[in-house]
Amino acid sequence: MVAALRLAAVAWDSPTAVSASRLGRERASLCAAARPGGQCCARRGLVLRCQSGGGAAATAATLKKGEAADAAGFTVVMKFGGSSVSSAARMREMADLILSFPEERPVVVLSAMGKTTNNLLLAGEKAVSCGAPKASEINELAVIKELHLRTIDELGLDSSIVSGFLDELEQLLKGVAMMKELTLRTRDYLVSFGECMSTRIFAAYLNKLGKKARQYDAFDLGFITTDDFTNADILEATYPAVAKRLHGDWIDDPAIPVVTGFLGKGWKSCAVTTLGRGGSDLTATTIGKALGLREIQVWKDVDGVLTCDPNIYANAVPVPYLTFDEAAELAYFGAQVLHPQSMRPAREGGIPVRVKNSYNRHAPGTVITKTRDMRKSILTSIVLKSNITMLDIVSTRMLGQYGFLAKVFSIFEDLGISVDSVATSEVSISLTLDPSKLWSRELIQQELDNVVEELEKIAVVHLLQHRSIISLIGNVQRSSLILEKAFNVLRRNGVNVQMISQGASKVNISLVVNDSEAKQCVQALHSAFFENGFLSEVEEADLAQNRVPVLVSSNGAINGN
Numbered sequence: 001m002v003a004a005l006r007l008a009a010v011a012w013d014s015p016t017a018v019s020a021s022r023l024g025r026e027r028a029s030l031c032a033a034a035r036p037g038g039q040c041c042a043r044r045g046l047v048l049r050c051q052s053g054g055g056a057a058a059t060a061a062t063l064k065k066g067e068a069a070d071a072a073g074f075t076v077v078m079k080f081g082g083s084s085v086s087s088a089a090r091m092r093e094m095a096d097l098i099l100s101f102p103e104e105r106p107v108v109v110l111s112a113m114g115k116t117t118n119n120l121l122l123a124g125e126k127a128v129s130c131g132a133p134k135a136s137e138i139n140e141l142a143v144i145k146e147l148h149l150r151t152i153d154e155l156g157l158d159s160s161i162v163s164g165f166l167d168e169l170e171q172l173l174k175g176v177a178m179m180k181e182l183t184l185r186t187r188d189y190l191v192s193f194g195e196c197m198s199t200r201i202f203a204a205y206l207n208k209l210g211k212k213a214r215q216y217d218a219f220d221l222g223f224i225t226t227d228d229f230t231n232a233d234i235l236e237a238t239y240p241a242v243a244k245r246l247h248g249d250w251i252d253d254p255a256i257p258v259v260t261g262f263l264g265k266g267w268k269s270c271a272v273t274t275l276g277r278g279g280s281d282l283t284a285t286t287i288g289k290a291l292g293l294r295e296i297q298v299w300k301d302v303d304g305v306l307t308c309d310p311n312i313y314a315n316a317v318p319v320p321y322l323t324f325d326e327a328a329e330l331a332y333f334g335a336q337v338l339h340p341q342s343m344r345p346a347r348e349g350g351i352p353v354r355v356k357n358s359y360n361r362h363a364p365g366t367v368i369t370k371t372r373d374m375r376k377s378i379l380t381s382i383v384l385k386s387n388i389t390m391l392d393i394v395s396t397r398m399l400g401q402y403g404f405l406a407k408v409f410s411i412f413e414d415l416g417i418s419v420d421s422v423a424t425s426e427v428s429i430s431l432t433l434d435p436s437k438l439w440s441r442e443l444i445q446q447e448l449d450n451v452v453e454e455l456e457k458i459a460v461v462h463l464l465q466h467r468s469i470i471s472l473i474g475n476v477q478r479s480s481l482i483l484e485k486a487f488n489v490l491r492r493n494g495v496n497v498q499m500i501s502q503g504a505s506k507v508n509i510s511l512v513v514n515d516s517e518a519k520q521c522v523q524a525l526h527s528a529f530f531e532n533g534f535l536s537e538v539e540e541a542d543l544a545q546n547r548v549p550v551l552v553s554s555n556g557a558i559n560g561n
């Protein structure tokens with residue numbers, strides 16, 4: 001038993017488990033799973049079995065909008081987040097919700113149940129230091145087992161649906177405990193258990209209700225990604241592979257597809273990858289584009305995208321319409337409601353995204369499209385990203401010295417550190433560093449020290465921590481008005497803005513303030529822009545000045561009157 005575990009533990013992290021000669025074949029056959037009726041890859045161990053000879057099957061082009069709906073009957077993607085499938089009761093409601101739209105032919109995408117992903121990550125971290133004999137006793141493992149077995153029981157399903165996964169999960173934690181390390185690759189494999197179980201339970205439940213459903217693991221369905229474990233990018237080959245497989249299976253045997261969100265298969269490693277936290281949104285929009293669907297629905301626990309994070313300010317209200325640019329900027333600058341990359345496939349495919357509340361299905365939600373009527377739009381939403389690091393970099397060379405900016409950015413490139421916002425003059429730069437990119441790695445302080453050490457060769461550097469970026473997502477045509485109002489509010493609240501950044505055609509103005517002042521600033525800005533008749537005041541002023549508004553997209557492109 002111990003010997004078997006040890007062998008498995010080596011195989012989990014050993015790229016050599018895939019023979020060198022197989023690699024070339026794998027590259028050609030990454031989309032093998034796209035074959036209609038193709039068997040699922042074996043899912044034992046970190047390296048997925050890659051089938052050979054399937055490359056040709058993936059050559060079909062991505063379906064044009066509406067094509068799949070005609071051929072295979074799919075009309076929408078319905079993605080349900082962790083809160084929407086957190087218990088048997090919630091799963092029943094979601095099944096009822098799907099069935100209450102009989103005119104829709106959905107592809108269903110699910111996240112892991114409730115807090116399962118967090119629990120899996122915590123269990124993995126504990127396993128690193130608890131010692132192999134204690135791995136079975138990790139509290140989070142017990143919580144995960146209890147939740148899934150109870151859900152199965154309450155839905156009247158057979159426990160064999162998840163028992164194999166729960167056993168394998170325990171073995172995996174024992175392996176981690178023996179190895180005393182949890183690599184990014186193992187972490188992805190570990191968290192994949194969440195989505196693999198939730199989708200199997202839900203598909204079995206739909207079948208029990210008499211609504212034929214078929215479960216898919218995204219890594220077998222054709223989701224091909226980069227090998228950036230924990231933060232993988234979807235590769236182009238995914239679209240035709242996914243379209244071909246879903247379409248082919250539907251033609252052979254129609255059934256509602258229930259797909260694991262968040263997961264993919266690394267194109268070189270053939271191992272399970274994940275798309276970054278909240279990545280099921282990206283799974284949904286990728287399927288929407290691949291199948292050319294009418295709409296992508298992401299069902300959350302809030303009434304759509306709100307004017308700010310409701311956890312920061314309870315007076316936040318839904319934003320009825322957004323453009324892809326606004327939504328992407330909002331997500332990138334920290335609004336947890338959408339995955340930062342998720343708008344890209346929807347924008348490329350021209351497919352509207354609707355953010356809906358699974359607790360309040362009749363609320364209209366937020367519709368995200370390429371353009372929208374911006375005539376009455378000033379500020380759309382306020383986003384807060386806390387605990388960021390800011391760097392003030394002042395050149396030690398003479399004014400007029402060229403190449404300073406290039407040198408600074410090449411240092412960040414060399415060290416693989418991502419920059420969020422930038423404000424520059426000829427001899428100085430202020431910039432903020434992306435905390436999620438930095439904090440997810442281990443050598444945080446050492447990395448910052450390296451940056452400062454390198455930059456100090458050409459500049460005087462001040463490292464400022466515990467800062468927040470407040471992003472004002474709004475109508476670029478009204479940026480002076482937004483700035484005037486925002487600075488008035490901040491001045492009245494005695495807040496000093498330490499950096500400001502706005503791109504020429506961007507929908508976002510970023511302000512950097514101290515962490516300690518940030519929440520209060522968001523609340524004050526929210527009440528000034530959204531709660532005190534500001535929009536009507538501006539409308540009246542516009543009318544008085546006889547200003548004729550034009551119809552523009554949020555990035556300033558004029559679309560007509």
Ligand SMILES: Nc1ncnc2c1ncn2[C@@H]1O[C@H](COP(=O)(O)OP(=O)(O)O)[C@@H](O)[C@H]1O
Binds near residue numbers: 300310337338381
């Ligand atoms: N601007 C915002 N609009 C709506 N929700 C937001 C916003 N900013 C942060 N959130 C948070 O995002 C949560 C929804 O996203 P998420 O937890 O990923 O949903 P799910 O797990 O259901 O996909 C909300 O419960 C809310 O707390």
Ligand SMILES: N[C@@H](CC(=O)OP(=O)(O)O)C(=O)O
Binds near residue numbers: 083112261277279
């Ligand atoms: N379960 C994953 C993926 C995901 O998208 O989750 P959610 O839809 O609940 O944000 C996570 O927690 O990150």
